[in-house]
Amino acid sequence: MNAPAPSWKLSYRPEAEEIDVFERAFHCRLPVLIKGPTGCGKTRFVEHMAQRLNLPLYTISCHDDLSATDLVGRHLIGSEGTFWQDGPLTRAVREGGICYLDEIVEARKDTTVVLHALSDDRRLLPIERTGEMLQAPASFMLVVSYNPGYQNLLKGLKPSTRQRFISLSFKHPGLEREQAIISSESGLDAAWAERLALLAQALRQSARDSLEEAPGTRLIVDAARMMAAGLEPRLACRVAIIECLSDDPEHIEALMRVVDMVMGR
Secondary structure, eight states, X not given: OEEOOOSSOOOOOOSSSHHHHHHHHHHTTOOEEEEOOTTSSHHHHHHHHHHHTTOOEEEEEOOTTOOHHHHHEEEEEETTEEEEEEOHHHHHHHHOEEEEEETGGGSOHHHHHHHXXXXXXXXXXXXXXXXXXXXXXXXXXXXXXXXXTTOBTTBOOOHHHHTTSEEEXXXXXXXXXXXXXXXXXXXXXXXXXXXXXXXXXXXXXXXXXXXXXXXXXXXXXXXXXXXXXXXOHHHHHIIIIIHHHOOOHHHHHHHHHHHHHHHOO
16 A cells, blocks of 8 residues: 655646645645546646655555555554554554545545544544554645545535545646647657547547546556557557446447547548
8 A cells, every 4th residue: 555656757747736735735734635537647646746745655545445444554463472553544644754545435434534633733643452642743644535526425525524625626638738648658659649639538528428437648648558569549549448438339339439530540
């Protein structure tokens, strides 16, 4: 769950004032909530900010079985008896750094309760099983994200939780910005990158009526990387984008017609 900072410099193209907001929230010791569709750059942004602020990053991908114990820690049995092992949230609080909970609404409800004392001015993490009360250092920051378009009545953040965070809204990039991202991430030439950016826009229009979720930039970049590696463009789009969006043969063929229209055959 702990993702060490990469040795290379991550590329990130800002959309608006998100870098300035994040940095000021960090210096004010305020937690940040990032909202946006799948594949729009939420995780890349957090990774970029951890590198920019020179902080370790603890990334936790939330899921239905994720519990407070998984975050805080548990007692384990070893060769010399029982010992305590910190979870990623506890390690981030002890050592300082950014603790990033990706898709927080997917976690069990007891998970968000653990975050309450950390996400207000107390900045405390109580560990009931060891009797500790940890005070988060100035270098600790809590960041969570979720996709508001994918949540339902059973999976949403409570107002009491949402109002503890500074909120940033992300969206799919505009045409020129997405083209630049595709080129820089894949090394694909500008002409093909432009076609893929146009394809992304067209597929998102089509997705409003026929798909649960529109294609994110991540999928488009994957297709670009396959093309840069020598795969035929139509096949690259099919395996990297279209087949990831639907299992319905009719939907797939309809989306492939969009691919043919934009990319050519």
